[in-house]
Each structure stands twice: as structure tokens, then as C-alpha cells.
Amino acid sequence: MTMDFLYTEDPDTLNDINIALDTVQNPMSGVGIVILKLFSILGSIIGFFGFVTIIFRLSPVILMILILTVLLSYLIMVKAKQYERSRKDDLYKEKRESIYSSSTLSDFQFGKDIRVYGLKNILFSKKVGSDKRLLEITKEIQNQIFKSSTLDGILFFIRESVIYSYLIYKVIYGNLSISDFVMYSVAMNSFAIWMDTTMKDISIIRIQSLYIGDFREFLNKKEPKKILNPINIPKTEKYKIEFDNISFKYPNSERYIFKDFSLVINPGERLAIVGINGAGKTTLVKLLTGLYSPNAGEIRVNGININKFNKEEYLDLLSVVFQDIKIFPFNIRENISFSNTFDEIKLNESIEQSGLKDKIQSLEKGVETNMLKILDEEGIELSGGENQKLAIARALYKNGKILIMDEPTASLDALAENRLYESFDKLISGKTAIYISHRLSSTRFCDKIAFIENGQLQEYGTHDELMKLDSLYANMFNIQSRYYKEDKAYA
């Protein structure tokens, strides 16, 4: 199944996923148990009429008592199961926390932070905490089940006492023979056990159907809305992007990151997006890539709302270098091309343009070298800057018609950054490009600069225009260049 990206950051959804998986995977819950119990009920339904006829002949009142006590025990059982279900969110939340802490403790990727910051203790205490709460919830559920079972036992005792007292009374004062006594007691016991089991099976089916209902609801809710008659992406080399009066706040948050925000990026234009930390630059990229949708307003590419495109086709249009680079335990070639079949010329070009060529040439197996040590003990770990170059190579290899780079030079050394700027034209090759960087020296390679603050486009224009404006951008630029000059003076 697929789900919108926004749900992947929602803890409730992560809980629902675990519950949904349990419903379909665990043979003792969900679909599996419902099928099992349905067969068991169908198999014993014939016995019901035989028992009823025999006991009714003896005493309709006894039959009523039998049915009533079994029904009562059914209701008690349902109540316990309903309580168990009402605690499932708490249960899965604690389970997730516990699993997260233990898997982080054993994840090599966190090894550095765990050792340097002594994270072992906090992770361990979090795990112990969630395990403790997990135990408490389980205890509360078991307590409820215990109370129900005790009540059920009392009912069973009452039922048996009534039945046997009546049978004994009938033997002593009535005309019931010993053989009839044996026959009726076996019939009544078997009927009680049969009804008890059947009612319990029904209660299990009833409760598990609720879980299945939750699962269905989960599937319906999380499945992204299908776009009916998606519009084909216009075939062209250059694309115009418009953010038209968009407002956006993250799910489960009241704070608007953008409010009535508008911005146009003309075909083939390179736009630098600038702003302080938390201004919303990356959020704008997430909106443009369709990972999130604006709460109001429209994002258009060549005049068409991006929601009207087929999502996969639209994503093909974009080459994005994200701020947080993810490396996979595949070889370098696969980490760049994300495919088994690859275009060697394109691969080599991307590697060269991103500045990764020398590094790869220094490796015995070149692009076939595995990355990370998760699956291969000889796998390599690249430096932060090299990973960044790999992410750029990835975006170049993809060759999307719109290029988005979110802080692509943050980990690059000054030389590599300069080389990247020098080959900027080649990299972008006339495409519409969005460039986010805190290093304002990069803005000189861009046609326009957008300065974002408080969810608004505060300033927009060329570098010279904004410097002349002598306001937010100019202030930030001057502060940065002052430091650069001071650095030079120290050097």
C-alpha cells in the first residue's frame, strides 16, 4: 500500500500501522482468528438442536437458566475484550517506544553519538520506562480479564449448582431414574460447554471484526486520493513554477509556516531562497515536491496545479538534493542511479560534475564499492562533504527538468564549493532551479533571490536590487561578508 508522506511523521499513524499489521499477520488475531472461529461455530451448530430438545423435555426453566447464564458470561467476556481493545493505542505506543530505544541502542549508525554523548543511559532508561509502562498496561488488561474470568467462574458455579440440585431433587422426589440422571447431566453439561464455547467464539469474532474494521478504515484513510484523469506533464525543457497565495501549517500544529505566500519562478530561472533558520525554506521544497499539500492556495507548474498531475510522473520532473542526505547499503553506482540497469556515460558525467571522480577512482572497486558497513564489512563510509557530492551526483543522474538543491554545499570545503559554483551553469544547464543556501556568496550564481521571513516573501529581486534596498538581505549579506573579510585578515 502507499500513503501520503505527511502520515509518516504522525505517531498515531505509526501506531495504526502496527495494529493493522497485527490484524493481518498474527494468526491468533484479526482475519486469521475470525476464519478459525467461524468454522468452529458452523461445525457445532447441529449439536445445538439435539441438546435443546433433550433439555426442554426435562424442564424449559432449566433450559432458560442455562441459556441466561451463558449469555451473561458472554457479555462479561465482551466487556473484557472491549477494554483490551480500548487500551491498544497505549499498548502499541509503548511497544513502539521500547522497540525504538532498543533498536537505536544496537544501530551502528548511532554508535558515534551513543559513545560521545553517553546516550546509552538515556536510551536505556527510556526503554526501561516504556517496558515498565507496557507491563503496567498489560497488567491492567490482565486484571480486567481476571475479574471477568472470576465472574464467569461464579456464574459457572451457580449454573452447575442449580442443574445438579434440580436433577438430584428429581431423582429423590420425582421419577427420574439414575440412567436418566446421567443422561440429563451429560446433556446439560455438554450443552453449557457448547454454548459457552460458541458464545466465546462469537465474542472473539465480534471483537476481532472491530479490529478488522479499524484495519479497513486505516486502508481507506491512508491510501492517497486517486487522481481521476490526471493531466499529462507538459513536454518542454523549461518549467514555470508558481506558489499562488499558499498557506500551510504542519499536521497537528496550529502555527502557519506560510500565510498567503506567493512566488513565481520563471522558466529556466535560477532562484536562490534565503532566510534565517526555520524560515520555511525546506518546507517550501516539501510543498513543491508534493510531500505536503498547502492548506490553501495552489502550486502550479506551467499553469497546472501540481495535484492534477500523476504523482510519479510529476516526481520524475524533479531532481532534488535534500538537506539530510540518506545513504543506502548498496554500491556507489546503485546509490547514484537507484537502478540495476544504468547509463554508464550519464553516471560518469554525474560523478565528474559533482566532484566525486577522484574519490571513486581511488577505490579498488570504483563505483561497485559497497557503501556502509551494515551489509558488507568492507563497505565504505564517505565523509559528510563526499556524501553531499554523492547526493548531487544522484540529482544530476536523475536529470529532472527542475533542479532543487537544499543546502548542497553546507558540508563542502571551500575549494569543492568553488568548483561547484564554477560548474553551476553546466550543472543546471538552463533548467529551472531552486537553490537554498545559507552561504550568500552562492546567490551571485542565481538570477533572482527570494528572502523569506515569518511565512512571507519579504524581499524579491536580483542581488544588486536587494543590496540597493539595504534591508533584510543586504543586512545578512553584509554580516556574512564581514566575517569572510575578518577570516581573510586572520589568515
Ligand SMILES: Nc1ncnc2c1ncn2[C@@H]1O[C@H](COP(=O)(O)OP(=O)(O)OP(=O)(O)O)[C@@H](O)[C@H]1O
Ligand atoms: N515535520 C514537521 N512538523 C512540524 N513542524 C515542522 C516540521 N518540519 C519543520 N517544521 C517547522 O517548520 C518551520 C520551518 O522549517 P524548515 O525546515 O522549512 O525551515 P528552514 O528555513 O529550511 O530552516 P533551516 O535554515 O534551519 O534549514 C520550523 O519552525 C520547524 O520547526
